[in-house]
Amino acid sequence: MTEEIKADVLLVDDEEQFLKVLSQRMEGRGLKVDTSTSGEEALEKVKGKDFDAIVLDLAMPGMSGIETLKRIRSEHPDLQIIMLTGHGSVEKGVEAIKAGAVDFLEKPADMNKIMEKISEAKRKRVLLVEKKKEAQVKEILQSKGW
């Protein structure tokens, strides 16, 4: 077992069974997991809460994975999204990365790999947040020149 990571994760997949089991396993590894079975639901959840990472299935009925990814990225550009797919196609992977996903995993994925990617995503996110804060501090420092 890898070291425990404390992170808020949102799982998006149309297969409820998959969601249930994966979230249980992730919770077992100390993550806080939220799930949604469609892109629309995920969009709603993202509005209300700040996630460290989102694991998003590429092939879903209704709003597709790519579509969901684009919508989330447009509203929350600093969210870290990891794509997951049953279609092991490089083409789709490239498309997803271009659309702003941080990483790409093929189903069935190894748990350790998922954990790795999540921790990586979290690190990036922390960095981003810190940079933002830094920038804010700088701004404050510059604007309020006392």
Add this chain to the structure above:
Amino acid sequence: MSEHNEQEEEKNKKPKIYNFLRVLFHPHDFLGILSEDRYKSLKIRIVLIEAMLSLLPLFIVVTISYFWFQQILKDDFKNQLKWELENTKQSIEFFLEERVSILRFITSSYTHEQLSDQRTLSDIFTKFKREFPGLVDIGVIDADGIQRTYSGPYRLAGADYSDQTWFNEIVIRSSNLSDVFMGFRKIPHFAIAVKREVPDKGTFWILRATIDMKTLQKYASAINIRENDDVFIINREGVLQTPSRFHGNVLEQYKEIFSFPEDNLSIKEAGQSEGTCDICGYAPIKNTPWILVAVIRSSPYAKIPNIFRNELFFITIISVFFSIAVTIALVQTVVNRIKKADQAREAAIAETEHAGKMASIGRLAAGVAHEINNPLAIINEKAGLMKDILEGSRDMQQNREKFLSLISGIFDSINRCRTVTHRLLGFSRRMDISHDTIDINDALKEVIEFLEKEIIYRNIRLDLDLKKDLPRVVTDKGQLQQVFLNIINNAIDAVEEGGLIQISSYSKDEHFVRVSIKDNGRGIPRDKLKHIFEPFYTTKEKGKGTGLGLSISYGIVQRLGGSIHVESEVNKGTTFFVDIPILSETV
């Protein structure tokens, strides 16, 4: 599907053409050998039909001209015969007229009383005979038919002719020519009688001369005749007046049935089968009861000059030979072209079929892989959860190990499935091709290095024949190496320990570099050979091969714009040929 229909339609068409040809030409049926190779039999049939079409008219023309020529010769001969008969007839007429004139002259020059004198008659007879040979005797007959005076070799003075037909006739006419007869003299002869009226006394007397038949015969034999021909004279009743060669002697009946010609000379033709002559000429002699007959049996006209016949024969043979040679050459070319076109078409159909099959299998594979991946993910996660739970709990210590090993078994299976589905997806995937400029030999060597351990371990001899200075090719090195790896791997699996693998590279032509990988392994049977590029087709033992290596290789080579094909003989080995384009075009 439409292709299938087209094939069936073609199958229906073919028998129609076959039947048509069969009706047109039969030898195909009873010469069973012809049907073995349909192109060969087509050739033979066309040659036969062509030969028939061209030779038949030739033979007809030759035959017609031959008989036509014969007919001309025959007509020519007939004219010649006619002319000869005419001549002879005129000679005989002239001869007889002359005799009649002389007798007239005597009767008008001398009186009955003068001629009744034996000495005067003998004198006339002697002079007459000297000038005109053939005269037998001469006599004076009175109105009662009694021969009063006679001069000649016989004793016929006082002979009574009153009951003879010629006498009765001459009473009415002024002169008479008798048929040939034996008479008292017992030699064939004929008589010319001239009547002299004595108007003041109301009576008449007759001067009669008999002439030897031989004189007449001389004229008849003047006609130029050949061995089987016959010329003779008959009277109106068909009694022979001169001896003939084949139709009996003098005074015998001429046996051939014929209708007597009226007055004119006529040439008649009769069939050989009727037992008569080929050509018969009849020339009635004017003012006589006689007909000059020529029977020509030798048919000299049938003998067509050798030159003409040889020429005809020669020309015919040359024409036959030439037309058959030309026909064979033409047919050879045409049928070979048809054969090539057929083969090309069949190959093209097979290729498109194969490509279509591969494409549809690819789509199917992608679908299957995707559908399997999702439940596989669930199994994976569930097994993972079980493992997590077991690892986390301290209870049920005894079953823990057992459970963990079972779960790891599940993971192994999932991993195996994963590789299969991933390769399947790779099969259908349209990957981006990188363009590296590489040396094929270097790429090959790298692959071989990779496999070297296995080769050494199994004591396999590796024979490398790599042409130097091969043009460098622009292609995807990694993918091409995967192809080589697959094929060489297969070769290693195919050979026994101590087997031989030969790898060679050379320029196939200006556009392609060819790599051939040959093993002396067990080979692939013909029926299996056509399936080896299909996905999931494997001859390896279960679990060893996925049946995807060659199909993926096939796909890669196609995408690189090259081609791959295989030749194999059972127990002798298999050779794979990979043609790589020097300038890769991305398909």
